[in-house]
Amino acid sequence: MDEIQKGLLEAVADLHEVPQGAYNFRVNGQLDGRNTTENIDIVTKTDKPGIDIIIKAGTKNESVHIPVVLSQSGLKESVYNDFIIGEDCDITIVAGCGIHNSGDQTSEHSGIHSFFVGKNSRVKYIEKHYGAGDGNGERIMNPTTHVELGEGAYLEMDTVQIKGIDSTARKTTAKLDDKATLVIKEKIMTHGSQNATTDFTVDLNGAGSSANVISRSVAKDKSTQTFYSKINGNNECYGHTECDAIIMDGASVRAIPEITANHVEASLVHEAAIGKIAGEQLIKLMTLGLTEQEAEAQIIDGFMK
Amino acid sequence: MLELKNIGYKVVDEKNQEKEILKNINLTIDDGFVAITGPNGSGKSTLAKIIAGIIKPTSGSIIFDGMDITDLSITDRAKNGISFAFQQPVKFKGITVKKLITLAAGKEISTTEACNYLSEVGLCARDYINREVNASLSGGELKRIEIAMIIARGTKLSIFDEPEAGIDLWSFKSLIRVFENLHEKCGGSILIISHQERILNTADKIIVLTGGEISAYGTKDEILPDYMKGAPSNCEVLTSKCD
Numbered sequence: 031m032d033e034i035q036k037g038l039l040e041a042v043a044d045l046h047e048v049p050q051g052a053y054n055f056r057v058n059g060q061l062d063g064r065n066t067t068e069n070i071d072i073v074t075k076t077d078k079p080g081i082d083i084i085i086k087a088g089t090k091n092e093s094v095h096i097p098v099v100l101s102q103s104g105l106k107e108s109v110y111n112d113f114i115i116g117e118d119c120d121i122t123i124v125a126g127c128g129i130h131n132s133g134d135q136t137s138e139h140s141g142i143h144s145f146f147v148g149k150n151s152r153v154k155y156i157e158k159h160y161g162a163g164d165g166n167g168e169r170i171m172n173p174t175t176h177v178e179l180g181e182g183a184y185l186e187m188d189t190v191q192i193k194g195i196d197s198t199a200r201k202t203t204a205k206l207d208d209k210a211t212l213v214i215k216e217k218i219m220t221h222g223s224q225n226a227t228t229d230f231t232v233d234l235n236g237a238g239s240s241a242n243v244i245s246r247s248v249a250k251d252k253s254t255q256t257f258y259s260k261i262n263g264n265n266e267c268y269g270h271t272e273c274d275a276i277i278m279d280g281a282s283v284r285a286i287p288e289i290t291a292n293h294v295e296a297s298l299v300h301e302a303a304i305g306k307i308a309g310e311q312l313i314k315l316m317t318l319g320l321t322e323q324e325a326e327a328q329i330i331d332g333f334m335k
Numbered sequence: 336m337l338e339l340k341n342i343g344y345k346v347v348d349e350k351n352q353e354k355e356i357l358k359n360i361n362l363t364i365d366d367g368f369v370a371i372t373g374p375n376g377s378g379k380s381t382l383a384k385i386i387a388g389i390i391k392p393t394s395g396s397i398i399f400d401g402m403d404i405t406d407l408s409i410t411d412r413a414k415n416g417i418s419f420a421f422q423q424p425v426k427f428k429g430i431t432v433k434k435l436i437t438l439a440a441g442k443e444i445s446t447t448e449a450c451n452y453l454s455e456v457g458l459c460a461r462d463y464i465n466r467e468v469n470a471s472l473s474g475g476e477l478k479r480i481e482i483a484m485i486i487a488r489g490t491k492l493s494i495f496d497e498p499e500a501g502i503d504l505w506s507f508k509s510l511i512r513v514f515e516n517l518h519e520k521c522g523g524s525i526l527i528i529s530h531q532e533r534i535l536n537t538a539d540k541i542i543v544l545t546g547g548e549i550s551a552y553g554t555k556d557e558i559l560p561d562y563m564k565g566a567p568s569n570c571e572v573l574t575s576k577c578d
Contacts, residue, residue, distance in 0.1 A: 317413050
């Protein structure tokens with residue numbers, strides 16, 4: 031890997047060196063390194079680009095890193111990664127994509143991730159997106175995530191897109207069995223003329239299942255954001271969706287939460303709030319000696335943390 | 336230390352009528368503990384905000400430590416040594432108590448130092464240091480964190496707008512001790528807007544604002560007996576306190 035690629039890797043996966051445990055590095059469309067463990071196997075797909083990550087039942091406290099780095103301008107790829115997670119596991123999965131585009135052609139990565147989580151397993155899934163490079167070529171990421179949670183399974187998905195992605199359309203779907211829990215925390219910051227759309231659809235099919243979908247975003251300059259969040263309560267269940275956005279400058283933010291109860295014991299809540307930074311917050315920090323710009327930076331930094 | 340010269344503040348209301356919130360305020364505050372009291376709507380909070388730079392007066396000038404600060408921004412006044420504890424503390428999603436105290440201190444501080452400031456306002460620091468300053472905290476907790484920030488700043492002039500409001504489970508004695516400690520440590524002036532007789536009783540000087548004007552200014556022995564007589568005679572609580 032060269033320095034640009036190493037920088038991207040650090041930005042999306044907090045990795046300075048080869049990680050512990052299982053990993054699969056994809057650099058400019060090619061496999062750049064792989065490690066499997068006794069419990070975690072990684073197999074290249076034969077019918078389409080991508081990998082199967084197979085985690086044995088009972089695997090605890092292990093991690094899988096599958097970062098993707100694109101530094102070749104004009105590269106467009108769709109990658110299919112399937113996670114097959116056995117019963118009673120407790121694992122952390124770190125994915126992420128960094129694009130460095132210093133050319134004039136569009137670079138595009140579409141990661142299609144499917145999670146099949148076995149009974150009573152716990153999964154923490156972390157995904158970061160980052161773009162850099164001073165070329166005119168656009169940096170586009172369109173992640174698709176599909177989650178199927180077995181009985182009593184728990185999946186927490188943290189996604190972060192802070193900088194440099196010109197256009198993103200995120201699609202996430204989930205189906206939950208009895209007593210399964212899904213927590214999604216999304217953070218997005220857009221600037222310039224960027225556009226970000228996220229679309230969540232969660233089906234709470236099992237008795238006692240629950241979902242919490244939380245999005246926090248900051249839209250600066252002339253950027254646009256759209257947030258769709260649909261939760262369907264098909265059984266005795268609890269669902270909550272929340273979108274909280276700070277709007278600045280000439281940006282535009284739309285939030286469209288939708289909750290549907292198809293069962294009398296379904297309890298569903300949605301919240302959406304869009305607003306500029308409160309004047310009193312700026313004033314308070316200014317009375318502590320911060321300039322208006324410093325105060326604004328602190329407020330955004332805290333909000334996105 | 337702080338001198339207000341002919342401070343006036345007028346606004347135009349929705350009926351296009353001019354309203355005078357503060358009229359020709361002339362005031363010199365020296366080192367020590369000064370309380371401002373007066374009926375609701377008499378202009379106390381407006382005066383505090385004018386000193387902190389949040390509101391610009393429509394006339395007059397403000398001299399702080401020999402410097403004319405009338406045209407200085409909130410930030411510059413803060414940097415020159417003015418602190419202001421809000422009556423209604425502000426909430427911040429995502430910003431932790433530790434972060435706010437650090438910003439108030441103006442430098443990186445250790446967790447122990449931040450905890451010490453919280454302990455001074457009666458908060459068990461370990462429980463609070465990493466919490467967000469958001470709606471999950473009660474009004475009383477937010478208020479005490481607001482006061483802890485002023486202690487962390489330790490400036491020449493500290494202004495508190497009704498610090499007693501919402502301090503339900505914490506004794507007045509402790510609040511008064513906070514002011515005494517602050518004065519001991521930083522010297523300078525402490526300016527407190529309050530309706531509470533027990534707070535007024537500890538002040539070196541008391542200013543009474545009525546209808547946007549200073550109606551009395553003196554020591555507590557000069558002011559309090561008369562001021563408390565002004566309490567409605569049919570209110571037993573207030574009248575019995577004067578005895």
